[in-house]
Amino acid sequence: MLLLDREGAKADLWTRVETLDISADKVIVPSALLQDALAARRPGQQIGVAIDNTERAAALEPYFGALALVVIAFPTGYNGRGFSIARQLRERGFSGLLRASGPLVSDQFPHALACGFDEIELPDASAERQPVEQWLAAAARISLNYQRGYNYGAVANILEQRRAARRAGAANV
Amino acid sequence: MYRYDEFDERLVRERVAQFASQVARRIDGSLTDAEFLPLRLKNGLYLQLHSYMLRIAVPYGTLHARQLRQLARIADEYDRGYGHFTTRTNLQFNWSKLKDVPTVLGLLADVEMHCIQTSGNCIRNVTADHFAGVAHDEIEDPRPIAELIRQWSTLHPEFEWLGRKFKIAVSGATHDRAVVKSHDLGVRIVRDPASGETGYEILVGGGLGRTPFAAKVLREFLPREDLLAYLEAVLRVYNLEGRRDNKFKARLKILVHELGIEALRALVEEEFAHIDKARVNADPQEQARIAAYFAPPAYEDLPEVSRKLEDAQIRDPELARFVEHNLFRHKKRGYTAVTISLKPIGGTPGDITSEQMRAVADLAEKYSFDELRVTHAQNLVLPNVKLDDVAEVYEALKAHDLATANIGRITDIISCPGLDYCSLATARSIPIAQVLSHHFADPEKQKQIGEVSIKISGCINACGHHHVGNIGILGLEKKGVESYQITVGGDPSENYALGELLGPGVPAEYVPEAVDKVVSVYLAERQQGETFIETYRRIGLAPFKAAFKEIADVAA
Secondary structure, three states: OEEEEOOEEOOOOOEEOOOOOOOOOEEEEEHHHHHHHHHOOOOOOEEEEEEOOOOOHHHHHHHOOOOOEEEEEOOOOOOOHHHHHHHHHHHOOOOOEEEEEOOOOHHHHHHHHHOOOOEEEEOHHHHHHOOHHHHHHHHHHOOEEOOOOOOOOOOEEHHHHHHHHHHHHHHHO | OOOOOHHHHHHHHHHHHHHHHHHHHHHOOOOOHHHHHHHHHOOOEEEOOOOEEEEEOOHHHEEOHHHHHHHHHHHHHHOOOEEEEOOOOOEEEEEEOHHHHHHHHHHHHHOOOOOOOOOOOOEOOOEEOOOOOOEOOEOOOOHHHHHHHHHHHOOOOOOOOOOOOEOEEEEOEOOOOOOHHHOOEEEEEEEOOOOOOEEEEEEEOOEOOOOOEOOEEEEEEEEHHHHHHHHHHHHHHHHHHOOOOOHHHOOHHHHHHHHOHHHHHHHHHHHHHHOOHHHHOOOHHHHHHHHHOOOOOOOOOOOOOOHHHHHHHHHOHHHHHHHHHHEEEEOOOOEEEEEEOOOOOOOOOOEEEHHHHHHHHHHHHHHOOOOEEEOOOOOEEEEEEEHHHHHHHHHHHHOOOOOOOOOOOOOOOEEOOHHHOOOOOOOOOHHHHHHHHHHOOOHHHHHHHOOOOEEEEOOOOOOOOHHHOOEEEEEEEEOOEEEEEEEEOOEOOOOOEOOEEOOOOEOHHHHHHHHHHHHHHHHHHOOOOOOHHHHHHHHOOHHHHHHHHHHHHHHO
């Protein structure tokens, strides 16, 4: 697995478990165990949850304050449901880390960032063909977007730019 | 017409570079073929039976002369000297070479054009009424919101990877010329009876293909300022709830069908309530900025009637026929919208040569304020022609084999490319269109038959809109032989209806005779002034079925 964010490759400090064996400092549990894991949490310990893309953002809403990470599975690169789940989580106030996990392609990196993801967890087979440099290049390739409210990194919003130009124009009159 | 500002321009240039990088990464093995496929499709590049095909977006069917000339240049230098207009008002080049595509994209960007999202599981080219801005029955010009939607849907980070394609159409008139009800999402500009304000009726879940449905009303009246937030809500619900287990059940129409429109409405309204509208919607000033590009051109004050045109028609009966069939009533007195038929007798519907493109571009500049439209019926429109100029325009068209006087008549056939080009096709469709066109070529016969539409698809995907043809023809493959199913009663307008099947499929050689039988029933049964579809609605399917059976029995 390769973990990367907009700065490049990063170490994965999280441990994934399938049971309530939550001894590590940063633990990712399946959503079925989330409530129990949060109840058993030690002081200073961070809990994350891994969800399928058939699960709903609204189901996590009660735990937003206690959750440090949400991992959304992408079963294939071209199943884009996870982008909407991420967007919903952000729109509804989740401020922890958001991770996309699955065989995405680097061209989807800007989409993931724009929808609120912080990092991508890539299977080895994908990472071998698409090194980190390709992901960083992909994130910077389109420097503008039309969609207001989807802001990320170096991307400028066209409608905001036009609005600023209008205001500057009005101020100069 | 809309013109790119520096931001639109930069985005398209960056997109060209992005595609070049995708091609390079496919070649060096960074991307597998399976990974590259959706990226290539999102840029309108298909692998067809004989070659790559490049589909170029013509947003809401609007073109100007310089763009059409550039398309002519690309046809000559990078293709085989012709292009094909589609039912989504796009232009296809059938003989593209992969190595040329980045160069062609650069040439397109030079004239504010692109291939973005002309295929793939994303929001496709937005279509509109081809008489937008000039139609006499218009509440409001739909082009400004079509452009707003074009921009909003371009490279949308959340909706680039939908379960299936998503088609949007907009109409601002009382008469539906944009086949709104066959779209995943239709926007109709309506006037609120109480306030007098214009806003939008939103329809969803329409579609043709193997399971045709008419779109249903999701929101009766949406205030103008909320358009983008509401579209975001609909697309998000579709992205989350639409099926992904079966490609054939992944369109929004299936979700509407399975959930029911009320349940879908509840989901959309809940999502809409959650969206921070001020963060998402376009400013009214942005809407006004776009709308300003569509301000009416500098029309002259002219008399209602052109003596010049009337006199010319008396001298030339062919011109009179052209005037009768190819002109559409303009909202400005003394002007008309001239439809240029791309359906010469025996031709390929929607095909146009580079030489014809240049001729039409010249006419647009000289006679139509540099404006052109592409229609979903695969024709072109000069939307702003003075009645006084029609005879000259007609002569110029005639010199380029573009003056066929058959708009809305039986030879104005819609046809997909079919098995002559398309890798999805199960049967040929162009040769059927050509044979029928010859069969009904006689102008007097066409005049006698009047308004009727034939629409032909070469497979169940229905690119030729056969479901909504007054006479629909669907080519299938039956035991290794091409077989054609015929439907009657389809209607793409505000009286939207899907055609009803006449009986079993027949081999190609029986199609003209079968259509003849159908037309004969109409001619025998029609009452004063009735069109084909009106007679069909009055007498029903049975008489057509009975007449068809004679052919089907012989064919079997």
